[in-house]
Structures are given as C-alpha cells and as structure tokens.
Amino acid sequence: MEKPTRLALLKEIAEFLNEETETYSMLQGALKSLIDGSEFTTGWIFFIDEVGQHELVSYINLPGALEKNNCQYMREGTCWCVQAYQNKKLTKASNIINCSRINLANRAYHEETDGVTHHATVPLRSGEEQFGLLNVATPHTKRYSEENLELLESVALQIGSAIKRILLTNQEKEAARISERNRLARDLHDSVNQMLFSVKLTAHAALGMTQEEVSRKAFQVIEDTSQQAVNEMRALIWQLKPVGLEQGLVNALKQYSELLQLELLVKVEGLIKLPNLIEENVYRIVQEAINNTKKHGDTTQVKLNLIQKLDYLYVTIVDFGKGFDATHPNSYHSHGINNMKQRSKQINGKLMIESQPSKGTQIYITIPL
Template sequence: MEKPTRLALLKEIAEFLNEETETYNMIQSALKYLIEGTTFTTGWIFFIDDDGQHELVAHYDLPGALAKQNCKYMCEGTCWCVQAYQNKKLTKASNIINCSRINLANRAFHEESEGITHHATVPLRSGDELFGLLNVATPYKTSYSEEDLELLESVAFQIGSAIKRIALTDQEKEAARISERNRLARDLHDSVNQLLFSVKLTAHAAQGISNEEVSRKAFNIIEETSQQAVNEMRALIWQLKPVGLEQGLVKAIQNYSDVLQLDLTVSVEGLINLPSNIEENIYRIIQEGMNNTKKHAQDTEIKLKLAQNQDYFYVEIKDYGIGFNMQQTSYNNSHGINNMKQRAKAVKANIDITSEENNGTQIYIKVPL
C-alpha cells in the first residue's frame, strides 16, 4: 500500500485529532497513523510528570525484545531522553545515538530485536507546557533525516495541542458536572429527604397513639425503615455535594465519616491550604476510599494522615478490613478504583493502592503543589 504524502498524512492526523475526545485513545490512534503512514515501523509514547516519573501510555508494533514481559524494559529504569527532557535540554526532535532501554532489551533477547537499535525522540508540547515524549524507530537505521525529524515535530505538536484541548474540555465538563451535582443535592435535600423525615415522624407519632400491637409494630417498622432511608439519602447527598468542604478538608472528611458511621482517626502535619480544584478531587478520592471501606472491608476503622509542605500534599488512607486480591480482573475493572485514579491524574498526583486478603487496604496520594 502506497504511503500518503507528508502533507496528506499531517492533514489526516489533524482531522482525526480534532474529533477525538479521550486522551489515551487519541494518543494510541495518532501513533498508529504516524507509523502506518511513514517508513517508521514502531513507536512509543511516554507521559512524564514533574518528578521525571514516566508512564508508557501508548506503543505500536514494538519488536519482541521491547514488548517482552509486558514491556518491562520500556517501563523500568531511566534513559538519556527522559533525563534530557526532565532537564529541559530536549527541546526538539533528535536522534538518539545510544538508547539504554533498547540496549538492555536487545542484550536479553537479541534474537527478537527485529533490527531496532536506535530511535528518534521529540517532546510532546503545547506552548510552554510539556506532556512527554514521542519516540519512533526503523530497523537497521541509526539516524534520521532533517525531513523525518521535522515531520516528527509537526506530529508531536499536533498531539500536544490535542492533549491540551481535551484537558481543557474535561475541565469544563467537570465544572458543569459539579454544578449539576450541587443542584441535584439541593433538590434531594429539599424534597425527598424532607418527605422521608416526615414519614418517620408520622410513623413515630402513630405508633404512640395506636392501641393495637400489630399496628404499633407496623408503624415501628415504617419508622426504622424511614430512618434507614434518611441515612442513605444523607450519604448520597454528601457524595453529590461535599457539604462542609467550605469549612476545610478535614472537617468535611470527619462529617462524612459520621454519616457513614466509620471510626475515623485523622492526623495532620503542616497547614492544609489547597487550591479548590485539588481540594475537591482529593476529597472525592478519600470519599471513595471511605465508601469502599464501608461497603467491602467488613470493618469500620480508618486511619487518615494528611501532610502538606511547600512542595507536596500527601495523603495516607488505611483500613484494617478483609482486603482484596489485586491480581483479580475485577480490581482493574473497578469503577471506584478507576475513578480515584482519574481524579488523581486530574491534579497530576501519584496514587498507589495496595491491598492483601485479610490484611486491609492502603491508599497513598502525593500531589505536587
């Protein structure tokens, strides 16, 4: 199949990126367009955070040596291009003369290198904002022409602009979701919650004036059921709208633990003073962790540590329940876990969740400030 011209390829990628609304799907597909539309045969993309920690977020047609053991050699250790990127020395598309990742992989699986020994790299950026690196390679090729590098820079700029656009769109959607949640929380509180409370009071009153034992028992059941419904409604309203967050993160968490009837111990180091976006997302992550303890841990004890300094905000959430097996497929597909990870990513935080059966669950969050 004949390759498109470079101008046609850039147009094709641009049209695709303008329609895409999800970052990871966009990156993977854009990489596929690039590799299939050029003489490059493989490529991979890293996201890199402010600490220099890199995440392999997309790859296409990697040679066997690099793909082995779930891309082990791509994910572990460091390399020149990531270090140069972190040190602000990698500002344009460049040839990489010596790649430690490729060297280690080829040394371990030399029969599966497929001729890949060198690669080219280019930062993904939008204006002054950097997101990571785009790398490409071709068998038995040790350097790339200026024309190839210019193409890489153009594609990298397109992808970087798309990442920024999607992030801004997601922020607008999140603001709209928060507004709608707040409206729904108010409506539930003013209507359904008040009706349930009225039913509870009426049942209690009727129980006191009834002379029949059967009636009194029925009204008692109605009262208890109504109280349970009121408790559930309060918890739902708290999930929709963190009432009390205006009094601070610690107060909101303590109030929510009371709603869930959890035994919460909070320790604080430093002055907790967070931007509203970080505070909202961190609260939602902690809230999700507390919900999981309530639903699954078969225990009510939670220990929470919050610490802030001039560089980081740090959170530890620990329960002492039954835990779970992190190797199970259901863990990776958990809506709650994925929601916590997405919220962490929204504030550029690192989140680490660990658990063992019969040994509780721990959540660690580190947010750069």
Template sequence: MEKPTRLALLKEIAEFLNEETETYDMMQGALKFLIDGSDFTTGWIFFIDNEGNHGLVSDTNLPGALVKNNCQYMQEGTCWCVQAYSNEKLTKASNIINCSRINLATKAHYQETDGITHHATVPLRSGREQFGLLNVATPYTKSYSEEDLELLESVAFQIGSAIKRIWLTDQEKEAARINERNRLARDLHDSVNQMLFSVKLTAHAAKAMSKEEMSKNAFNTIETTSQQAVNEMRALIWQLKPIGLEHGLINALSSYSEMMKLNLNVQVDGLINVPSLIEENVYRILQEAINNVKKHAHTDEIYLKLSQQQNYLNIEFEDNGSGFNINHNTEHVSHGLNNMRQRVKMINGKINIQSSYEQGTKINLIIPIKVD
C-alpha cells in the same frame, strides 16, 4: 498499500485528533496513524511528571525484545531521553545515538529486536507546557532524515495540542458536574429528605395515639421504613455533595469516615489551603479510598497525613488491612483505583499505590496547588 503523502498523513491525524475526547485512546490512535502512514515501523509515548518519572502510556508494534516482562525495559530505569527532557535540554525532534533501553533489550534478547537499534524522539508540548516524549524507530536505521524529524515534530505538536484541549475540557466538565451534584444535593435535602422525615414523625405520633395493636404495628413499620429511607437519602446526599466540606477537607473526611464506622487518624503538618476544585477532587479520591477500606480491607483503622509545601499538597493514606495484589485485583477494586487515577490526572497530580496481601495498603498523592 501505498502510503499517503506527508501532507495527507498530517491531515488524517489532525481530523482524527479533532474528534477524540479521551487522552489515551487519542494517543494510541494518533501513534498508529503515524506508524501505518510513514516509514517508521514502531513507536511509543512516555508521559513524564515534574519529578522526571516516566510512564509508558502508548505503544504500537514494539519488537519482542522491548515487550518482554510487561515492557520491562521501557518501564524501568531512566535513559538519556527522559533525563534530557527533564533538564530541558531536549527541545526538538532529535536522533538518539545510543539508547540504553534498546541496548539492554538487545543484549538480553538479540534475536527479537526486529532490527531496531536506534530511535528518534521529540517532546510533546502545548505552548510552554510539556507532557512527555513521542518516540519512533525504523529497522536498521541509525540516523533519521531531516524530513523524518520534521514529520515527527509536526505530529508531536498536534498530539500535544490535543492533550491540552482534552485536559482543559475534562476540567470544565468536572466543574460542571460538581455544580450539578451540589444542586441535586440541595434539592434532595430540601424536598425529599424533609418529606421522609415528616412521614417518620407523623407515623411515630400516630403510633403513640393508636390503641389498636394492628394499627400500632402498621405505624411502626411506616416509621422504621421511613427512617431507613432517610438514612439512604443522607448517604446519597453525601455522595452528591460532601457535607462538611464547607468547613474544610479534614472535617468532611472525618464525618464521612464516622458515617462509615471507620476510625480516621489524621495528622496535618502546616496550613492546608487549596482551591475549591482541587479540594473537591481530593475529597472524592480519598472518599474512594475509604470506601475500598470499608468493603475490602477488613479493618476499621485508617491513617491520613496531609502537608502542604510551596505549591504542592502531599497526602499519605494508609490502612493496616488485608491488602491485595496491585497487578491482579478484582474488578470492583480495579474500578475504584481507576476512578482515583482518573481524578488525580484531572488535577495534574501524581498517585502511587502500594499494597500486598496481609500488609495493608499505602496511597501517596502529590497534587499541584495551581492547576493551569
């Protein structure tokens, strides 16, 4: 099949990116367009945080040597590309003369490299904001032409712009969701919850006035059922709007833990002062963590430490429960962890989860206070 011209390829990628609304699907699709429509045969994308830690977030057609052990050579350690990116010395599409990742993989599995010995790389950026690196390679190629590097630069610019657009859209959607949840919580509290409480009080009064045993039993059933409905309504309102968050994050988390019959041990270093959108998302992240403790950890003790240093909020959440295998957890646990990771990503934070059987679970969050 004949490959499109470079202009046609850029047009195809641009049209694809304009329709995408999910970051990782967008990057995987754009990378595949690039590899299928050019002379490059393999590619991968690193996300890199402010501390220089990288993560492999997308790849296509990686040779067997680089795929070994769950992409071990791509995931572990550092390399010149990541270091130069973090030091702001890698600012444009460049040939990489010596790639330590490819060298290590080749040394261990030289028969499975598919001829990949060198690669080219380019930062993903939108304006002054950078997200990571786009890397491509072709068999038996040590140096890529200026035309190849120009193509790489153009695609990287498109992907970087799409990442920023999606992240901004997600933040706007989350703000709208928070406002709508707050409105629903107010409506439920002011109407349905009050009506259920009135039914409970009426049934209680009627039971006290009734002289027939059958009537007393009926009113008692109504009162009990109404109380259960009130409890469930309160729990629903908690999910929609954190009661107590207006008095601070610690107050809301303590109240929620108490409702879940868990003992939250809190240590706060310094003054915690964060914008409401971040506070709401941090609450939801920790609420999910508390739910996981209640459902899976078989312990009622939780330890939480918060500290704010300059423009970062540091959070340590720990339980001494049963723990789990972070790589082989159940569907329910995975869903909860994915929800947490998605919220962390939405506020440009970083999350690290450590857990093992009978050793409890530790969650560390680093959240930038100012979100662009």
C-alpha cells in the same frame, strides 16, 4: 497493506483527534494510527511533570523485552530524553543515539528485542506549554530520516493541541459540574431529604400510638425504610457537595466513609493544611477510591495515610479486598481510574495503582505543594 501517504495519515489523525474528548483513549488511538500508517513499528508516550517525574501513559507494539514485568524498564528510572526534556534541551523531533531503557531491557532479554535498539523522540506541546514525550522506533534502525522526523513533529503538534483542548474543556466542564452539583445538593437537601425525614418521624410517632401488631410492623418497616432512604440521600448529597470539607479533609472523608458503612483507618503525619484546589481534588480522588472499594472490593475496611512534608503531600489508599489485574492494558482505562488520574494531573500530582486479584489494591499519590 499499503501505507497511506503522509498527508492522508496526518488528515486521518487530525480527524480522530478532533472527535476525542478523553485524554488517555485519545493518546492510544493517535499513537496506533501513527504506528499503523507509518514506517515506525512501536511507540510510547510519557507524561512528564514539573519536577521531571515521568508516567508511561500509552504504548503500542512494545518489544517483549520492554514489556516485561508490567513495562518495568519504561516505568522506572530516568533516561537521557526525559532529562533533556526537563532541562529544555529537547525542543524538536530528534534521533536518540543511546537509550538507557532499551539498553537495559536488551541486555536482560536479548532474544525479545524485535531488533529495536534506538528510537526517535519529540516533545508534546501546545504553544509554550509542554506535556511530555512521544517516542517511536523501528527494528534495525539507528537514525531516522528527516522525512520521518518531520512526520513525528507534525503528529506531536497535533497531539499537543488535542491535549490542551481536552484540558481546557475539562476545566470548563468541571466548573459547570461544581455549579450543578451545588444546586442539586441544595434542592435534594431542601426537598426530598426533608420529606423522607418527615415520613420517618410520622411513622415513628404512629408506631408509639398503636398496639395493633400488624400496624406496628407496618409502621416499623416504614420507619426503617425511611431511615435507610435518608442515609442514602445523605450519601448522595455528600457526593454532590462535601459539606464537611470546611472542617478538614480527614473529617470529611471519615463522615463520607460512615455514610457508605465503610471503616476508614486514617494515619496522619504532619499538619494537613492544603490549598482549596488541592484539598478538593484529593477529597474527590479518595472518594472515588472509597466508592470503588464499596462497589468492587468486597471488603468493609480502607486504610488512608496522609503525609505532608514541606514540598509534597503523599497519599496512600489501601484496601485488602478482591483487587484486579493492574497489568492488563484495559484496567487503566476505566472511568473511575481515569477520573482519579485526571484530578491528580490537575494538581500536578503523580498517581500510581498497584493491584492483583485477591490481593487488594494500593493507590499512591504524590502531590507537589
């Protein structure tokens, strides 16, 4: 199949990016278009935080050597391009002469390299703001032409602009969501919740006023059902607006877990005193994890560890439920996981998920303070 011209490829990618509203699917789609429409055969994208920690967020057609053990060589350790990016020495599309990740993988799995020994890299940026690196490679290629580097630079600028647009849009949406959640929480609390509570009290009073067995059973059912509805309404209101958060993160999470009838085992090290933005997002991340356990975990117990050091907050969420295959590419694109990753990124945090079927799920979050 004939490759599109450079101009046609850039137009195709620009049109795709203009329609995308979710960061991770945008990255995967743009990277696929670049690889399918150019001489490059494989590519991967790192997000890099302020302290130089990288996260593999997208990849296409990685050689078997690089894909081994859930992309171990891509996820672990550091490399020249990440260090150069962090030190502000990598400012444009460049050839990488010696890649430690490719070298390590190729030494361990020489027969599964697909001929990839070198790669090109370019920062993803929008104006002065940088987000990470776009890397590409072609078999049996040590240096990439100026034309290909220019193409890489153009695509990186498009992706960087799309990342910034999505971040700004998400911030606006989040502000609108918070306002709407607060309004709904007030309305539900003042109307529906009060009416349900009144029905419960009326049924309880009627139960004490009659001796007729059929009536007593009916009033008991009404009281029990009303109480269940009250509990579910409280949980819904709590999701909309965590009214206990002003009493502390741990207290709010414990109360929310009780509403879901989950046992939350909390271990705290250090004084958990956080800025409002971090506290709200940590609450929402743990809330999402607890919701996932309730819906999919087939367990009633969750462990939460909070460790606050001088410069970092470490959060660990563990359940021993059904788990899932965290190595499957689609597992990292679920709505709940994307929500957690987006919230973690909003506070410059790094989130890692480990899970296997029948072996539970572990979520690790590191947040700079």
